[in-house]
Amino acid sequence: MEGAQPKQVHFFVLMVAMVGNSVVWGMGGFMQFHAQMPVSDGGYGLGVFQIGIIFGISACFGAVANIFWGAISDRTTSKWGKRKPFMFIFPPLVLIATWASASVDILFGVQAIFITFLIIWTVKGVLHSGANVPYSTVIPEVVPPEKRVLISQFSAFIQGIGLVIGAIVPTLLFSFFNVFSIPFLIAGVILVFFYLVSSTAIPPSAKAVKAEKFFYSIRVTFRDHNFMVFQFAQFLWTLALNVFLFIIPFLAYTVIGIQSESTFGWFYISFIFIAGVMLLLLNYIMLKRNAKKKKTFMASLLLTAIALPFLGFIGTRVYSGIPILVQVYLFGTLVFAGLAGLLILPYAIFMSLIDYDSGSEATYNGANNAIASLAAIPSGPIGGFLVTMGYPYVGFVCALLIILSMVLMMRVNIPEHLFQKRSLESSV
Secondary structure, rough: OOOOOOOOHHHHHHHHHHHHHHHHHHHHHHHHHHHHHHHHHHHOOOHHHHHHHHHHHHHHHHHHHHHHHHHHHHHOOOOOOOHHHHHHHHHOOOOOHHHHHOOOHHHOOOHHHHHHHHHHHHHHHHHEEEHHHHHHHHHHHHHEEEEHHHHHHHHHHHHHHHHHHHHHHHHHHHOOOOOOOHHHHHHHHHHHHHHHHHHHOOOOOOOOOOOHHHHHHHHHHHOOHHHHHHHHHHHHHHHHHHHHHHHHHHHHHHOOOOHHHHHHHHHHHHHHHHHHHHHHHHHHHHHHOOHHHHHHHHHHHHHHHHHHHHOOOOOHHHOOOOOHHHHHHHHHHHHHHHHHHHHHHHHHHHHHHHHOOOOOHHHHHHHHHHHHHHHHOHHHHHHHHHHOOOOEEEEEHHHHHHHHHHHHOOOOOOOOOOEEEEOOOOOO
């Protein structure tokens, strides 16, 4: 109705679906760890290259799905608005696919594990994109322009909480349940629940966006030069991050000697705890200093590039006088101190680069998610190849990728400060 006051948005409620996303995404490391275990130990018995191919192909389809679902949701008109239908329909489908991916050996037999796991894991990724892209587009849509920078910090804080919960919850589930598929089923239920909670904070709207042609909006998005330079830089640092995360389960299994999912979970939680502490610390420092996005992000990338080669020598003769676990946490802390910036800053930068007058916010968001997903495609094969060569190669290659991303980031125009010293006038 004309002249009506807009509904107050409870941003904390709106953002809690990030926690559900994090729990399901956190299951990926456990799935990867389980997939490499021999069939005799209850695992899938897949090799490092097979796992890399599965995660790479699924990421490829997920990347395309991000753009597709974003453009579709931009043009969706319903009594629930543009984004809510996707938040209602897709999470239950993700639940089913997540459970099925952990049950392929029972459902289809061990002889067909590779192909069935590949198909179901790919379907799961496509369905999750259908839920996440419309949902994550709601945040910049409902936030007034003067509060978008501030909300990006709040979003990073919620993502940090989700990151920790996404590690702790699966670990506890694997500690309580002996059946491998049950934690995945429960993770799917958690996803559905949090998406339903977040949907209650989205103002209803049946108003359609401007009627641009489907492929025209995609073409215009990819012709935004400043936006695309940022995306190319993001591809490089995300590729480095994905390669690093890909090798963690192998490092745990082959170098440290961890043999079970629950033990790996506690090891993984300790890493996430370090990242969470760094995340909150970096948030605090940037808030106090009114930090600029680009300057702070470049410092974060540089620290990561310096720290990664050290991590690559864990378990080698270089540090033979230091216990392996001490090596892991000593150099892992250095790496995560830099990676914390990758969790906070890119989304804030991305929000400031969207053309909000285009009527294609979800197309921008889908393109942004697609680039991040594309970076996961080669990470498995590259990570697997580097593992066979030796972990030092992982550190040096990842550092090189991040240095190249810094070169590109120098060409990106970031328009405003990251944080401004004012209170958030909203119910959180």
